[in-house]
Amino acid sequence: MYKLSGLFLSGLGLAVMLYFNLFSLKAPNPMFALIGSVIFAIGLGSIYIGRYKNKPDKNGQA
Numbered sequence: 001m002y003k004l005s006g007l008f009l010s011g012l013g014l015a016v017m018l019y020f021n022l023f024s025l026k027a028p029n030p031m032f033a034l035i036g037s038v039i040f041a042i043g044l045g046s047i048y049i050g051r052y053k054n055k056p057d058k059n060g061q062a
Contacts, residue, residue, distance in 0.1 A: 005043075006028070006047035007043070008042055008043070010040050010043030010047070013039030013042070014040050016039060017040060021033040
């Protein structure tokens with residue numbers, strides 16, 4: 001579940017960053033691009049939490 005939500009948040013943050021930095025035809029807005037990068041970082045953090053949460057410890061228990 002962490003991977004799915006992290007993937008969604010990362011994709012959303014990346015889309016916001018790209019739209020407001022590169023594809024905005026009127027004027028780039030760095031504030032919204034910064035918000036998109038924060039959303040992207042939260043998504044990546046969620047993926048890493050899910051990755052290490054399901055990793056077995058030294059005793060072999062998940």
